[in-house]
Amino acid sequence: MTDTTKLGLIAGNGRFPFLLLEAARAHGAEVIVAAIKEETDPEIEDRARADSGIRVHWLSLGELSRLIETFQKEGVTHAVMAGQVKHKQIFSSIRPDWRLAKLLLSLRTKNTDMLLGAVAKVLGDEGIELVSSTSYLEPLLAQPGKLTARTPSEQEQRDIAYGREVGKAIAGYDIGQTVLVASQACVAIEAMEGTDATIERAGAIMQSLDDGDSTAESTLSRSLTVVKVAKPKQDMRFDVPVIGVRTIEVMRQAGATCLAVEAHRTLLFDRDKLVTIADEAGITIVALEDR
Structure with a gap:
């Protein structure tokens, strides 16, 4: 946990910013919230109205200069990123200011690591240190072992092992962090669409098999295993693997029966509810040590 008494929060979508906000206020x-117009839930305004220790500034995704100016005026020297910013926004609705446009043009590739790493450097050069998004949320990091009532079957364990190999390979290229496997066959790999959309796509693929040749069942199990990995050199300041209730619900709809994540490097939101829903659906969840 950081000793910072004034924290800048760059808030993306989902519940992550709210969890971090609550944890930081508890300490x-x-x-000072920099809420992204294209991503942040407007509910964050309600939190600010209820707590005088929170101030919200709304910015568009491309306004890097304004972000820096806002934090500097507020006296922020430490900041954290929390919540997803959809990678595809970079190629669609974003209108970069001069500073961000210059940064984008300087990048060799525009993957998450390169882009956010460059933003972190620009912030640092302006006296704003970007700190780990887990600074206040270490209790939410997955611990090694089985989280649910059911243990992965032998087939699921084989799929986990294979999925981790594939996952580490694609994560090394910063393509995605989630792999869907059935009978040691790769069904879907995450790209820009995100974890939940990848699971939905894998479910649709499996459904299409059911709609086709019925003899396919003898060669490919209908049960999907979801493997979510951290990057080989995961920067815990951003893009930390996250699992929440929504992911488990999407897994159930897609016919996925097993979820494997990395211990110590994956955040689990609403853990009790997450595990309850998984147990009700017969889904097994396991957190594994990094190899």
């Missing part, structure tokens, strides 16, 4: 930090 006495004053929080």
